[in-house]
Amino acid sequence: MRCTVQLHDDLADFNQAPPLPNALRYKELTGDCHVQDMPLASESALAISYNGISQAVMMVTPGHMEDFVRGFSLSTGIVKSFSEIRDIQISGDGESHYAEVEISNRAFWQMKTQRRNLAGTTGCGICGVEALEQALPDLMPLTPYPAPNPLVFDGLRDKIAIHQQAAKTSGALHAALFANAKGEIVLCREDIGRHNALDKLIGALSLNDIDTKSGFAIMTSRCSLELIHKAVRAKVATLVCLSAPTSLTVEWARRNHLNLIHLPKNDSPRLYSPAP
Numbered sequence: 001m002r003c004t005v006q007l008h009d010d011l012a013d014f015n016q017a018p019p020l021p022n023a024l025r026y027k028e029l030t031g032d033c034h035v036q037d038m039p040l041a042s043e044s045a046l047a048i049s050y051n052g053i054s055q056a057v058m059m060v061t062p063g064h065m066e067d068f069v070r071g072f073s074l075s076t077g078i079v080k081s082f083s084e085i086r087d088i089q090i091s092g093d094g095e096s097h098y099a100e101v102e103i104s105n106r107a108f109w110q111m112k113t114q115r116r117n118l119a120g121t122t123g124c125g126i127c128g129v130e131a132l133e134q135a136l137p138d139l140m141p142l143t144p145y146p147a148p149n150p151l152v153f154d155g156l157r158d159k160i161a162i163h164q165q166a167a168k169t170s171g172a173l174h175a176a177l178f179a180n181a182k183g184e185i186v187l188c189r190e191d192i193g194r195h196n197a198l199d200k201l202i203g204a205l206s207l208n209d210i211d212t213k214s215g216f217a218i219m220t221s222r223c224s225l226e227l228i229h230k231a232v233r234a235k236v237a238t239l240v241c242l243s244a245p246t247s248l249t250v251e252w253a254r255r256n257h258l259n260l261i262h263l264p265k266n267d268s269p270r271l272y273s274p275a276p
Contacts, residue, residue: 015066043061045097046058060196070082160175177220178204187208223243
């Protein structure tokens with residue numbers, strides 16, 4: 001039986017767009033030493049607990065927090081599907097926020113087992129077989145899907161810039177976007193962390209009931225291995241990055257049948273996966 005997240009009226013503001021950045025004063029150190037105001041990106045600590053057990057504290061950009069919690073829960077493997085998330089309650093303000101998440105018994109048992117394994121490691125606490133299995137997890141490969149029509153990439157960088165509303169004001173933000181098969185951007189999520197931005201996008205795709213194979217995800221940041229993990233777990237068919245991928249990233253994309261495309265600033269799109 002499919003369960004849905006219970007939305008609470010007092011939580012509505014937590015899934016709105018990021019608030020306007022605070023303007024802080026600075027003084028130029030050369031020339032006439034003018035004092036001016038500069039809007040700076042917002043940042044907040046978000047503590048996430050599952051069924052009453054604290055799991056993580058993430059530094060995030062306030063806004064679209066429910067999107068983030070949903071995406072984070074799926075992309076880190078805490079739940080296998082969004083149907084295992086029973087309820088999300090978010091509270092707090094200013095520098096600190098709290099997300100209390102209720103998940104299915106199966107997901108909770110798996111999470112507790114994983115935590116016990118990690119607690120049993122020696123040394124620095126992040127080394128050992130269990131930690132490596134988290135860094136290089138076994139993923140369920142995607143069903144191969146055709147790459148987008150090359151014509152959709154014409155002018156795509158300009159479209160991305162238009163949708164990065166928060167970054168226009170403050171800078172210092174990564175963006176994760178989703179474009180449909182025609183190359184039209186339908187969702188944009190921004191955050192100080194590139195992983196956070198993708199998690200927010202994954203959550204938003206679910207809440208908006210958008211088929212992850214109906215278009216492609218775009219990252220304005222460097223394409224790291226963790227982004228491949230998240231995209232595959234969310235069943236995103238195609239990932240487009242504005243920065244070049246690493247060789248390991250390409251190998252994992254090919255292994256898991258994820259279409260991986262690099263969109264250089266002044267050159268043609270480059271399809272790295274599937275292998276040419």
